[in-house]
Amino acid sequence: MIRRVVAAGAALAAIGAAPPPASRPVARGWQTSGDGSQRLTPVDVAERRTADTVVIAIDPQQRFQTMVGFGAAITDASAILIQGLAPAERAALMRDLFGTGADRLGLGFTRLTIGASDFSPTHYSFDDMPAGARDPSLARFSIAPNRDAMLPTVKQALAINPRLVVMASPWSPPGWMKTGDSMIGGTLRDDAYDPYARYFVRYLKAYAAEGVTMRYVTVQNEPDFSPGDYPGMKWPAVDRARFVGRHLGPALVQARLPTRVLEWDHNWDQPRQPETVLADPAARRYVAGVAWHCYGGDVSAQSRVRAAYPKSDVFFTECSGGGWRPGWNAGFGDTVRNLMIGSTRHWARGVLLWNLALDPKGGPHKGGCGNCRGVVTIDPATGTVTRELEYYALGHLSRFVRPGGVRIASSETGSLATVAFRNPDGGVVLLAYNHSPKALPIEAAIGGVVARHRLPPGAAITIAWPSAAR
Incomplete structure (x- = not known):
């Protein structure tokens, strides 16, 4: 049909006829x-x-705010499932998720885990030590646990979308840095603040050497929650402020890393926590913004904190679909209304859902959520990919709003x-x-x-x- 139209236009021009008027937008x-x-x-x-x-x-x-992008987290579970696909099927799925045009999802923002989360096959850090042993010089540091699945997946995403913005969050420091000598429970030891800042720098440099530059990091996923069966820790706001202001911030500057720090990375129900960190002048110097999750409180908390600290950016960094929001009527409506619309109306520059991909049983995982849902479901037995309701909720903006777009x-x-x-x-x-x-x-x-x-x-x-x- 297109060839016939072009031919007809050429014929009209040849006999001196006026071309048809340009169609209106x-x-x-x-x-x-x-x-x-x-x-x-x-x-x-x-x-x-x-x-x-x-x-x-x-x-x-x-x-209002200038947008960074929309996306979901590449967890260990997501990366393992994606890498388990046959090469052609994997390439097609990654083009669909991170490519633009031709009805592709156009994801432009993703989140990695610094070490294990509950969606990892083992509870690991990048500097594990035997019980009772310590490594303050980080001589044992290595990102080897990420080389089989995580790194190939994010590098493939970047090859498809070189403008992809990557951030990362830890669920726990190495166990030897914590009270209790375990990645589960405890909190950061006073004598581990400096080694932990250097641990961040080592991670960021190691990923940069692989071609993956982190635009943002948070210092702790959900710092007011200490899970009992997967890595995590409570970390009070005053201590996070001390870590960022006296240790991590100066370490990033000294290492000449472009990575910016986002505070909080937890729910809407405790705005006082990020406000406490931002009230600390030393910490505020290095904090670029506040990251939020959806599991408690109201999205308006994002605007409250931004009103108090208008130079602080806003990001929405985690919400998972799952069995507690069954069916389209509940799950799709909540995702679109509260996250895609609500979080952006309340200043979010980026919106991230949780697992990019899970299997039909909501895994693989070790502890934590047993009925979470990914943006896509991958059946490792058959290679079948199912696009879940979150895929379409994301797509209502990720397909159409480009990086650098401005909310009006x-x-x-x-x-x-x-x-x-x-x-x-x-x-x-x-x-x-x-x-x-x-x-x-x-x-x-x-x-x-x-x-x-x-x-x-x-x-x-x-x-x-x-x-x-x-």
Whole structure:
């Protein structure tokens, strides 16, 4: 068909006929229904206006945060499953996840674990020692545990998307650095603050030598939780501030590393913790922002802390799907409304879900969550890949909002949640979610290009306007 159109245009030009007028810019829409029967399905956004149409006001002149990206964590479990695929199937999945265009997911942000998490086959660090032994010089340090699965996976992701932003978080220091001499429980020993800062530097340099530069690190995953069956530790805010201000921050500067520190990496329900760290002048000098999880509290905590410290960036770094949010109606709606829309309206520059991939049993894992769900499910027995509801929730923004895009103002109602962005090329993206029990006719316009659509209950729609419509 395209060849015939081109040929016809050439024939008209040959006889001196005027070429057809350039088509006007149009808006396009993609919808996911609350029951999952539609999944990022192209839909008509040129419907007729009705008396009850909800008009969404978009104001590109009101600009907020600049976006880093959207993505999910490459855990040991995710990397092992991805590397277990046949080479052709692995390459196809990675292109789908990290590639752009042609309906690919376009992930631009990921999180690694510094050592083991609960989604690791063993509880390891990069400097394990026999019980009672210590290694303050880090003579035994090695990232060898990551060479078989984690490193090949993140390097393949970077080969597909060289702009991929990578961050990393530890679940625990090596056991010998902690009270209790174990990666489970305990806290950081006073005499381990300096070795632990050097441990971060060694990790960052080792990954950089492999071509993986970390844009951000957090100093402790969920520092107000001490799990009983997988690595972790409680680490009070005043002690985290001391570590960052007196040890880690100066060590990063001395090593001339570009990595920035994000504070907290835990739930919305304790904003006082990151505020305590940011109130410390020495720590604040090295803290670029605050990272948040979804498992307690309200997303508005992100705005509270940013209002108190407006130079501090906001990131949303973990939320997992799982058996506690079964089915599309609960899981998809919560992910879109609270994370994709809620966290970005409350200043998040990046949004990360938890495991990029898990198996049908929610593993492999050693302790911790037994019914978590990945963005994709990989069956290691068959190689079958299933794209879960989180895949489509992420896709409503990751496919359309480019790195460097800026959040702009968009109006909401009691039944309709929205967020909007302007991409570097001038194109505009709107995500709207209907959390009412009835369909809502909606309308939005950019540069005179109007989009109208009847949005079903529990459904989300992404509407994109090209740069020519600005």
